[in-house]
Amino acid sequence: MLNKINLWKKGANSSNLRDRIVETKKISVPSHIAIIMDGNGRWAKKRALPRVAGHHEGMKVVRKITKLANELGVDVLTLYAFSTENWKRPKSEVDYLMKLPEEFLGTFLPELIEENVQVKMIGHKDKLPSFTLNAIEKAIEKTKNNNGLILNFALNYGSRVEIIEAVKHVLNDCKSGILKENELTEDVFSSYLMTSELSDPDLLIRTSGEIRLSNFMLWQLAYSEFWFTETLWPDFKEEDLLDAVNAFQNRQRRFGGV
Ligand code: V07
Numbered sequence: 665m666l667n668k669i670n671l672w673k674k675g676a677n678s679s680n681l682r683d684r685i686v687e688t689k690k691i692s693v694p695s696h697i698a699i700i701m702d703g704n705g706r707w708a709k710k711r712a713l714p715r716v717a718g719h720h721e722g723m724k725v726v727r728k729i730t731k732l733a734n735e736l737g738v739d740v741l742t743l744y745a746f747s748t749e750n751w752k753r754p755k756s757e758v759d760y761l762m763k764l765p766e767e768f769l770g771t772f773l774p775e776l777i778e779e780n781v782q783v784k785m786i787g788h789k790d791k792l793p794s795f796t797l798n799a800i801e802k803a804i805e806k807t808k809n810n811n812g813l814i815l816n817f818a819l820n821y822g823s824r825v826e827i828i829e830a831v832k833h834v835l836n837d838c839k840s841g842i843l844k845e846n847e848l849t850e851d852v853f854s855s856y857l858m859t860s861e862l863s864d865p866d867l868l869i870r871t872s873g874e875i876r877l878s879n880f881m882l883w884q885l886a887y888s889e890f891w892f893t894e895t896l897w898p899d900f901k902e903e904d905l906l907d908a909v910n911a912f913q914n915r916q917r918r919f920g921g922v
Pocket of ligand 1: 701704719720722723726744745746761762764765766768769783799800803817819897
């Protein structure tokens with residue numbers, strides 16, 4: 665079965681894609697997939713388009729990949745949409761990026777509700793413009809009772825700040841006696857992070873050929889499998905997600921058995 669998965673040809677047609685989905689679902693699928701969606705600007709530059717055209721194209725890929733992850737039975741899909749470092753980009757680009765959550769949800773929220781997807785967010789809400797935050801909070805509220813895929817957007821997220829804030833919170837709880845020093849375990853510390861309700865990612869995907877974490881989920885990715893591709897995010901296809909999941913499944917088979 666795994667050999668078959670490895671033999672799928674490039675340039676698959678749609679019936680081939682359906683077959684691959686069926687085969688992939690026969691083996692355990694990662695419960696939590698996290699993706700650093702990189703290469704949108706480069707995609708646009710290659711086409712002599714403004715960078716924001718790449719972000720817009722990337723947004724459509726988010727929809728496609730969410731659908732497939734849900735279909736595969738993935739429990740959590742965390743997408744790094746905007747880092748705390750991204751504020752340093754030109755104002756016009758930041759302004760455009762801040763409009764994408766509203767546009768995405770304006771177009772796709774009815775479908776997400778229909779597909780039983782639950783929208784969540786990690787990151788600091790304070791710096792986000794109110795129209796961005798309102799759109800996201802409305803989506804979180806409208807999908808809070810759904811129990812399909814959790815679509816978790818990391819927005820204005822930075823992992824070191826997340827860890828520092830968790831440490832401060834731990835110190836406070838120790839001072840006030842809610843927590844004893846010797847009760848602080850890895851699991852307890854995890855419960856102080858923004859991802860407290862989520863399992864750690866099993867698989868991290870980063871597109872566009874960069875081999876680094878860029879301050880993304882440093883604590884949570886301690887035991888995750890990493891999968892990197894040269895493919896730019898706007899070019900990322902369903903087949904690429906299946907390649908990543910199949911690679912994860914092959915590694916589990918080889919190293920997980922003991
Ligand atoms: C953004 C598109 C994907 C490529 C990476 C950068 C650009 C979807 C969202 C989003 C966020 C929250 C939400 C619903 C949708 C988004 C930003 C950028 C800032 F509740 N795509 N996308 N947000 N890009």
